[in-house]
Amino acid sequence: MRQNIKKLLYSSGFYHTVAKQLRLNKIGVLCYHGLTAKDSEAVNHIPNAFLHTPIKEFELQMKFISEAFNVLTLTKLWEHFTRRRELPSNSVLITFDDGYKTIYRLAKPVLEKYNIQPVIFITTENIGKYDLIWPDAVFLYYQDRTIPSKQFPDGYTANPKISSSPSQMDEEAIYDIIRWLKKVKNQKRLEFLNRIMSKPDFISRIPQECLVLNEDEIFQLSSLGFNIGSHTNSHSILSRMSAEEQENEIALSKKILEEITSKPVCSFAYPEGGAHDFNDVTIQLLKKHNYTSAFTTIEGYDGKDENLYKLKRIFVMGNLPIWEFCHRMVFSWPATYIR
Numbered sequence: 001m002r003q004n005i006k007k008l009l010y011s012s013g014f015y016h017t018v019a020k021q022l023r024l025n026k027i028g029v030l031c032y033h034g035l036t037a038k039d040s041e042a043v044n045h046i047p048n049a050f051l052h053t054p055i056k057e058f059e060l061q062m063k064f065i066s067e068a069f070n071v072l073t074l075t076k077l078w079e080h081f082t083r084r085r086e087l088p089s090n091s092v093l094i095t096f097d098d099g100y101k102t103i104y105r106l107a108k109p110v111l112e113k114y115n116i117q118p119v120i121f122i123t124t125e126n127i128g129k130y131d132l133i134w135p136d137a138v139f140l141y142y143q144d145r146t147i148p149s150k151q152f153p154d155g156y157t158a159n160p161k162i163s164s165s166p167s168q169m170d171e172e173a174i175y176d177i178i179r180w181l182k183k184v185k186n187q188k189r190l191e192f193l194n195r196i197m198s199k200p201d202f203i204s205r206i207p208q209e210c211l212v213l214n215e216d217e218i219f220q221l222s223s224l225g226f227n228i229g230s231h232t233n234s235h236s237i238l239s240r241m242s243a244e245e246q247e248n249e250i251a252l253s254k255k256i257l258e259e260i261t262s263k264p265v266c267s268f269a270y271p272e273g274g275a276h277d278f279n280d281v282t283i284q285l286l287k288k289h290n291y292t293s294a295f296t297t298i299e300g301y302d303g304k305d306e307n308l309y310k311l312k313r314i315f316v317m318g319n320l321p322i323w324e325f326c327h328r329m330v331f332s333w334p335a336t337y338i339r
């Protein structure tokens with residue numbers, strides 16, 4: 001459908017009317033990452049810019065779903081799941097991955113205004129330490145043209161088709177290093193991270209969008225009733241780790257977040273979250289450490305009989321205009337994933 005028609009349908013209130021007539025018996029768990037105070041085009045210089053939703057658009061999205069859908073808390077959803085009770089029709093749950101500071105600075109007032117209590121999945125390694133998640137740190141380091149004599153991580157061999165030297169790398173070459181670092185031993189990754197994070201000039205130029213929540217902010221969000229969940233300690237891919245390493249990621253992140261919030265941490269989101277990014281061992285370990293639900297990034301809605309350790313979600317790109325968001329909530333996403 002043409003953009004102009006969608007805009008017209010949105011401004012006429014058509015999507016609201018259709019939403020109220022929907023009877024979706026599965027829940028749409030929306031997956032966000034960060035927010036930005038700028039327009040989406042203005043954040044193109046930051047890593048994975050499409051992960052950061054302009055706050056103006058986010059506010060319109062939350063207004064729309066709070067008016068036209070049933071926004072649940074994770075606790076409420078879990079009660080329905082465990083009792084195999086039908087979900088309230090047109091249910092939605094809001095989630096955020098990675099733990100960006102913009103959730104506190106920008107999203108919190110909007111969520112409070114519309115009485116929405118989301119789930120925030122946090123990577124714990126960086127809390128109070130690097131103040132950003134390591135893939136963003138690696139990206140910003142190589143993108144910064146002012147840092148002299150940059151090096152590749154020890155053991156990394158550049159693909160000559162995409163990069164020639166560590167000082168002149170385009171996005172594709174940087175993402176190749178990030179993918180490589182996701183596969184190496186934790187110690188190797190941390191050594192490299194410590195090396196790049198010791199450049200003071202670089203740290204002063206970190207964009208606001210990339211900073212992550214600190215302990216006090218996590219505590220305050222938890223006090224508001226927002227559910228704080230684990231997104232592992234190091235944001236590495238679990239299926240590539242030994243059982244022992246996986247257990248450390250799962251147990252340590254839980255311990256850190258429980259110390260900060262003084263509440264049990266029982267929800268989990270797999271880093272990357274695709275079907276091959278976790279395995280049966282991961283699920284056994286999550287159960288052993290008393291996690292009661294785990295979210296993937298496999299696209300889809302969840303019904304009352306869903307496997308609670310393989311919950312599907314719907315990824316919301318940062319550059320969706322409100323009329324496109326409404327169109328997808330009401331038509332495209334249910335049509336693709338439910339019917």
Ligand SMILES: [Zn+2]
Pocket residue numbers: 097098231235271272
């Ligand atoms: Zn993540």
